[in-house]
Amino acid sequence: MAGYREVAARIRRDIEAGEWPTDKAIPGIDRLKDRYKVARQTANRAVQHLVSEGILYSQGRRGTFIRPPAPAPIVARDRTVYRDQLGYFFDRGAQDWRGIGTPSQEVGVPPADIAELLSVGTGDHVMIRDRAVGPPDAEHPLQLATSYLPMPLVGQLPVLGAAKTGPGGIYDRLEEHFDASISWEETVSSRPANDHEQQQLRIGAGLPVLVVTRVSRIGSQVVEVNRTRMPADRFAVAYPVMRDVTARWPREAERSE
Structure with missing residues (x-):
């Protein structure tokens, strides 16, 4: 009798042949x-x-669905922040993306590493803003973004906790409040998708998410930490490789000859 890997290969071939929408x-x-003439356990595995x-x-x-093929081209993040009439954005290939579903704002406890970045105590509450975004014609999101803001700052600037923050969003409100520009620093990592991410992004338990943690500062003060998650197979990170002084050209030994 066929093993589950063989049955999986046959199902995959039928999917590629367009057997099911x-x-x-x-x-x-x-x-x-019944279709593949195997035991129920084998079909399930x-x-x-x-x-x-x-x-x-x-x-x-609702059942199990075929994951649509990855959109082309893959969105490549770079190390540049851009701006258009709507405000700042960080993915040039996702400039026209829109919110999907209803964003949320709530007071809650952030993950320990976020609390450390915000310089708040473990277990302290912060303002948490969640939103999901995707291409204009998407039925489900391709990115999940969560912003964390310290409560003392929200007390000074209540609009940071509002459903509607006005043109330019929270970044414009922060720069107006401090009368200074924001600087950003991002860290890119990956990890297995959690249950919520699997459901929202339509990915299986075996697929990782690319996690971009962006720290927003005005001067030396951290005013927000944003954590954006996306399917790792649909995004890339692209940036120019810069030469350090130790890698300058012509090389020192060749210049002395």
Whole structure:
């Protein structure tokens, strides 16, 4: 009898052949076991294997769906901040992206590393702003962004906790409040997607998310930390490679000859 990997390969071939539409759930486990003439457990393991590979994603009781192919081109983040009539943005390839769903604002406890970046105590409350974004025609988001702001600053500038923060968003409000420009520093990492990210981004448990942690400063004061998560297979990070003085050209030994 066929093993689950063989069944997974057959399901993958049927997906590539267009056997099932991407907007409807694939057949249930009982139908799959009959189709491929295997035990129910084998069919279930095959499906879970394809979920872990990112070929399929689960929507709970709604069923299991085929993950749409990655959009082309992949959005490449660089090390530049841009601005248009709506305000600052950080992904040139995502300039026309829009919010998907309803953003939220709540007071809560941030992750320990965010608390440290904000210089607030472990367990202290901060303002948490969540939003999801994607291309104009997207049905689900491709990025999840969460901003964390210290409560003393929100007390001085209550608009930071409002549903609508006005033209330019919180960054324009912060620069107006301090009458100074924001500087940003980003750290890029990756990790397995959590349950919420898997559901929102339509990715399987086996796929990682690219995590961009952006620290916003005015002078030496950290005024916000933003953590943006995105499917790691749909984004890239691109930047010019600069020569340090130790790597200058012509090389020192050649200049002395």
